[in-house]
């Protein structure tokens with residue numbers, strides 16, 4: 201940390217440019233440093249690889265230390281963000297590590313001017329979900345909007361456009377105006393923001409996203425938080441994943457996948473690997489369901505399959521059938537405090553997309569007609585061809 205109080209209660213910010221090594225040494229010799237949060241004494245570290253900073257003595261149980269002591273990566277990034285915020289002419293006042301007495305929180309940065317108050321937390325190590333939730337709860341209670349920025353090095357890439365998000369990282373997602381999800385990350389090694397937009401999960405942890413890497417020199421804070429939502433640009437990568445799924449069968453170790461697999465085997469003499477292409481649709485709201493896309497869309501496929509040909513069915517009917525699977529724990533809903541959207545939204549989005557793709561016909565609001573029987577193909581080459589066709593259709597949008 202860069203901000204502490206001295207023995208007289210004066211605030212010291214050693215990240216300020218006025219501090220030369222000489223002055224810091226003098227300060228260290230003549231002062232005692234106190235943590236504003238826990239009131240314990242701090243050490244002033246000078247001359248390390250990164251800028252001068254304060255550190256708790258060993259075995260501190262200061263709340264600011266939860267999640268481990270600050271890493272150099274974190275401190276450096278925080279400092280860079282602080283400097284970067286100060287050059288944005290739209291940000292008139294920014295504080296580094298201010299202690300907000302009412303809620304006993306100490307965000308890394310706080311923007312506080314006549315236009316806005318915004319707490320920024322830059323998180324570079326996984327922290328306990330309860331602490332995270334408590335922290336965001338405090339900000340909400342105090343009516344202070346907050347922005348989480350993830351340490352860029354925490355982003356785990358699994359492919360060109362895919363990432364593995366841990367439960368902890370899912371908490372860092374935020375909803376854009378159009379309902380899609382995004383994550384802000386900053387990496388002090390490349391001095392750039394990494395922004396993931398339109399995050400769509402394939403399975404509970406593997407997600408696809410539109411990624412932008414933007415050097416901090418080329419973007420202002422105001423521009424950063426005005427990021428627009430964008431349409432999916434990873435259809436090819438997504439269907440590459442579908443192909444890998446079909447070709448490299450792995451044992452379905454989850455009860456949810458196994459149950460559907462068995463059901464398909466008994467009723468269709470097919471396995472999960474032979475689900476129709478339309479059971480792998482990347483949808484904006486896919487994140488509302490935690491189960492893999494092919495599991496929940498696969499079940500919906502079986503519900504539609506049971507509808508007699510040329511008959512109509514409603515969204516409500518499909519939703520109720522899905523709800524039952526959720527109750528039986530054969531599907532899991534994703535619970536994220538920041539979302540506030542019910543998973544029925546993605547069921548509706550799915551049916552609308554299926555009708556857009558002429559898989560079913562929309563008759564009126566939330567009413568659809570089944571005009572074709574589902575082909576349960578067991579020829580993998582033919583399935584892969586259909587996937588390819590569907591991918592092209594989606595790409596043309």
Ligand SMILES: [Zn+2]
Nearest residue numbers: 235237238262
């Ligand atoms: Zn402390």
